[in-house]
Amino acid sequence: MDRRTLLASSGVALAAALAGCSSSDTDDPLDDESEDADGTDSDADGDASAQDGDGSDGNGTDRNGDTEDGDGSAQEGETESEEADDTGNSDSGGDDADALDRNGIPGFDADAFTIGSDRVTVDRVERDGSTVRVDATTTTTDRVELYDELGSLGSDLEAAVTDPERFEGAIDRVEFTLVDGDGDRVGSFHARSRWIVGYVTGRLTEDEFYDRVVGTAG
Numbered sequence: 001m002d003r004r005t006l007l008a009s010s011g012v013a014l015a016a017a018l019a020g021c022s023s024s025d026t027d028d029p030l031d032d033e034s035e036d037a038d039g040t041d042s043d044a045d046g047d048a049s050a051q052d053g054d055g056s057d058g059n060g061t062d063r064n065g066d067t068e069d070g071d072g073s074a075q076e077g078e079t080e081s082e083e084a085d086d087t088g089n090s091d092s093g094g095d096d097a098d099a100l101d102r103n104g105i106p107g108f109d110a111d112a113f114t115i116g117s118d119r120v121t122v123d124r125v126e127r128d129g130s131t132v133r134v135d136a137t138t139t140t141t142d143r144v145e146l147y148d149e150l151g152s153l154g155s156d157l158e159a160a161v162t163d164p165e166r167f168e169g170a171i172d173r174v175e176f177t178l179v180d181g182d183g184d185r186v187g188s189f190h191a192r193s194r195w196i197v198g199y200v201t202g203r204l205t206e207d208e209f210y211d212r213v214v215g216t217a218g
Helices: 003-100 143-148 153-160 164-170 193-200 206-214
Strands: 120-128 131-138 173-179 185-192
Touching (some): 143 185
Antiparallel strands (some): 120 131
């Protein structure tokens, strides 16, 4: 090989070596920056994902879910509670009304009414408009004895009055008819509802109530 050829070959080899070194030195920093850039982008994507996740979990579905579902459930619970209360009160009120209106007499329990005397037995209690009619049988035909047996009438009626206000609002008087064992009339009298309620509420004494009732005897 002549000198010219050798120099040319050496020059080509040297140029190739220099080019390789230059390329290697140049590529490494770019690759690092590219990796850093990718890493940064990846971190940014990660942060964005985290933010999206926070937004979705905190501000989005979960938070809205807590607000809507939680408040909604609370409101529904209150509504159900109110409905339950309303239903309970309505049922209770209905039961009370039934108890107060036995035999169709508001505020008066006809089944609980008896006269505290061995000589007088209550046979029937019924309502006729604003009047309550009481039929009773007595074993005495002596009126003086009969009315003496009615000394407990005030407390007897008080025991049957379950709601004084309703009773007085619906009933004007309670009329009593007494017959003997043969069905013959022995006597009659009445008690105004306001007298009965007056006795129940303490505005009339037992004697005052009794005197008013006996004063109606016929």
